Amino acid sequence: MVGPPGPSLAALEASARERLDAAVWDYLATASGDGHTHRWNVAAWPRVRLAPHNLVDVSGLDTRLSLLGHELAAPVLLAPTAAHGMFHPDGEAATARGAAAAGALWVAATLATLAVEDIGAATTSPWWFQVYVQRDRDFTIELAARAQKAGASALVLTADLPVVATRDNDRRDVLGAAAGAVYGNLAPLDLRALAAGAHRSQNPHLDPRVTWDDVSWLRSAQRLPVIVKGVLRADEALRAVDHGAAAVIVSNHGGRALDTTPATADALPAVVSAVADRVPVLVDGGIRRGLDVAKALVLGASAVLVGRPYVWGLAVDGSDGVRAVLDVLQRELETAMALLGAPTLADLTPDLLWDTPASR
Numbered sequence: 001m002v003g004p005p006g007p008s009l010a011a012l013e014a015s016a017r018e019r020l021d022a023a024v025w026d027y028l029a030t031a032s033g034d035g036h037t038h039r040w041n042v043a044a045w046p047r048v049r050l051a052p053h054n055l056v057d058v059s060g061l062d063t064r065l066s067l068l069g070h071e072l073a074a075p076v077l078l079a080p081t082a083a084h085g086m087f088h089p090d091g092e093a094a095t096a097r098g099a100a101a102a103g104a105l106w107v108a109a110t111l112a113t114l115a116v117e118d119i120g121a122a123t124t125s126p127w128w129f130q131v132y133v134q135r136d137r138d139f140t141i142e143l144a145a146r147a148q149k150a151g152a153s154a155l156v157l158t159a160d161l162p163v164v165a166t167r168d169n170d171r172r173d174v175l176g177a178a179a180g181a182v183y184g185n186l187a188p189l190d191l192r193a194l195a196a197g198a199h200r201s202q203n204p205h206l207d208p209r210v211t212w213d214d215v216s217w218l219r220s221a222q223r224l225p226v227i228v229k230g231v232l233r234a235d236e237a238l239r240a241v242d243h244g245a246a247a248v249i250v251s252n253h254g255g256r257a258l259d260t261t262p263a264t265a266d267a268l269p270a271v272v273s274a275v276a277d278r279v280p281v282l283v284d285g286g287i288r289r290g291l292d293v294a295k296a297l298v299l300g301a302s303a304v305l306v307g308r309p310y311v312w313g314l315a316v317d318g319s320d321g322v323r324a325v326l327d328v329l330q331r332e333l334e335t336a337m338a339l340l341g342a343p344t345l346a347d348l349t350p351d352l353l354w355d356t357p358a359s360r
């Protein structure tokens with residue numbers, strides 16, 4: 001697929017900022033606290049230094065990935081992000097079309113504009129459904145069952161946000177952005193209370209009593225595999241696996257949860273080592289280049305997820321913008337693989353790291 005470059009993600013970011021209402025942009029771009037973790041996420045990937053193999057036949061490059069029963073064109077997934085209708089009139093339907101055009105798996109959010117039934121009707125590629133455990137547990141399981149019936153093939157349990165983090169821009173602009181969003185899956189709940197919760201750093205429907213035992217509960221209460229998102233510690237990665245997680249996602253919520261947690265690139269190696277191939281390890285946070293994708297796989301990830309970048313594409317050009325982001329990342333990944341002497345994903349191994357004894 002290596003070919004002429006498409007629009008850079010930086011250019012799409014600038015275009016999205018110009019197009020979006022200031023309050024909506026703040027909602028998308030904001031990080032928690034003083035934004036340290038968000039900045040560290042982006043800065044950590046360029047610090048990873050590589051030691052390429054030369055004189056390798058890279059005339060045939062293969063980025064295909066088999067992940068939890070799905071055959072994907074590349075190891076790049078779309079992370080769950082809220083309320084796509086704030087960024088494009090077609091909302092998640094446009095995201096679904098863009099993902100399908102690129103052969104990518106995407107993760108629909110509990111806080112989606114469209115209800116799961118509408119998401120399923122618009123989707124022709126594999127998709128997972130992100131879950132916040134609600135105080136109303138029956139509602140949580142009912143929503144999971146609806147997602148399965150609509151075609152979701154896994155649940156992604158967000159583990160790192162029992163309460164809403166301190167986000168200064170959200171406090172300033174919540175009435176212009178978050179409270180103006182439509183959450184199709186939460187129609188039976190009190191949405192006015194949901195919006196008011198952002199002012200108190202306490203969503204009235206999120207359940208702060210959730211524990212590791214609830215991973216087992218969620219697995220047993222419905223039929224889809226459960227993936228745990230928000231893992232940074234090696235010991236908690238093992239807990240997730242021991243409680244039946246089908247995969248773990250190394251994530252700090254894009255810097256939108258607890259500020260000053262480490263960059264996901266820094267947390268990834270210890271999680272990979274602890275899990276030891278028992279389940280796939282995925283990672284998100286700060287991915288801005290296909291080279292970052294290659295580095296994540298060299299560090300042991302099975303795949304990456306991107307969040308803000310595809311929303312920039314959605315805001316600029318709907319489904320075509322989402323596809324453009326995925327195409328750029330795949331082209332850059334292929335270029336990186338060729339220059340690393342790694343024609344397949346299986347060749348992206350730790351010996352390609354410069355800062356290891358094997359590469360010196």
